Amino acid sequence: MTTVETPVETPGTPAGGVSPRRGPQTVRLGIGQLRIDVDDPAGTWHAVEQTAARAAAEGVELLVLPELAACGYVFADHAEALARSEDLDGPTVAAYRELSRRHGLVLAAGFAERGEAGRVHNSALLVEDGELRAVYRKAHLWDAEKLYFTPGSAPAPVVDTRVGRLGLMICYDLEFPEFVRDVALRGAEVLLAPSNWPTEHSPGPGLVAETIKSQANAACNRIWMVVADRTGVERGQHWVGGSMVCDPLGAIVTEPVLGREGWLVADLDLARARDKTVTSRNHAFGDRRPELYGGILSP
């Protein structure tokens, strides 16, 4: 696919911050917290379409949908995941592109990607006005995903779009702060994370363990952090529904919509994510001591 952009090679600029870039300072974001069901493909896709239309009607420029939003998550086995997967020329990617074109959206969302030699990847794409800008294969697989999917072998993409420089990863990836740091150093202003958060790991009603990590990721890197979670019960699996937006100080700026379908809108001031100033003498990236971090590359 010649339209797929490889990760933008933009080394961090520790001393002076991210280089100036044309584009809007404020972006209207929408998150569709969808009910997704591997046993109801039509209903699942209908929700995607309805959400894209609603986004356009409400002036949203950047829409983020959950992990595997196109096909569902709870596969029985590899064979079922393979059967539901498609390559980048398949109808799902085409349909995402068409939604993006029709509604004038930059759109991030998940799907099961058919790879080479019968492999299936838990992937997310980024489309802009009909054009496929990036595809990312989840690098850190969660639990039974290891039975169905082959992990990706590339860092997460960072892509310049008309709504800012966007990083893209998926769910459990966020629990690896070194992976997040990498996209932030490449200048991501907003990190989009299509997700499926299972309820078993929620520490209690109204609490989501993963939110802490998302907030810290935002705050340590001074980026906007966007999690598009899902809801519903799928083959007995319950889901949190913990979609959220964290500002570059780590504050959650959206009201949580736990345990049900939801629609979240937030205006993101990208300038806040370009400024890595912590104090007059501190800079979130410039204060790093990479010469002391080599130990974390040990296998």
Add this chain to the structure above:
Amino acid sequence: MTTVETPVETPGTPAGGVSPRRGPQTVRLGIGQLRIDVDDPAGTWHAVEQTAARAAAEGVELLVLPELAACGYVFADHAEALARSEDLDGPTVAAYRELSRRHGLVLAAGFAERGEAGRVHNSALLVEDGELRAVYRKAHLWDAEKLYFTPGSAPAPVVDTRVGRLGLMICYDLEFPEFVRDVALRGAEVLLAPSNWPTEHSPGPGLVAETIKSQANAACNRIWMVVADRTGVERGQHWVGGSMVCDPLGAIVTEPVLGREGWLVADLDLARARDKTVTSRNHAFGDRRPELYGGILSP
């Protein structure tokens, strides 16, 4: 100083978790949230002594005191910091060793360390039953510290003690998750962080921005996270008083004592920090993809 241990070289053991180690499973920790004042050295040190005695009386085995607890924080300039600094043979280190010996404590606490050629370091030591086990020089300096102190040039130490394998760093270091990851991969079960958190960076009453990062550090690495903060007003500078203990899932297990002197006690089950199991198929370290993290070593 032949008694100072260099960082324990214990590569992470991704597949099988941290190697078995003899020692207690549960350790009683005490945190002295002290009023520290550079203009009241006698009162400041008196509080240190009182806290060590209290710790012993309450069965505490591991005592953590704030950053620069021996001398105060708000120096006027480098000359004053230099005047208050001492080398490892000076009376402050001797006094910390004696407190540790007398009360049977493993003790972590801060002091201004005189280095070579007129340099001063914002340092923390770890003493065990009178023996100096490690000295750490803060690698990430906060704000005006850059005017007085020379940053350290070594990774944070990880030391085997009778109360577990302990990591040691200072305050702003915690905002660099790659630095924390490094000590966790070397097997630290408890990360001790003598700190001084200024109020300007608190997002609101009862809230401390740094707690989120500490919780995430604990949760991502499945370690106990201990912050010994300070209180008081020092030359016009107000301090949060945000001492806390996070368990290996990132939950705060101590009641906060904000804005005043405080004493926190918690029992730490070290076995919880040795088990990096996330699910039956997930391991906090084994799931890492170090081959994808090389970008974060770029300067």
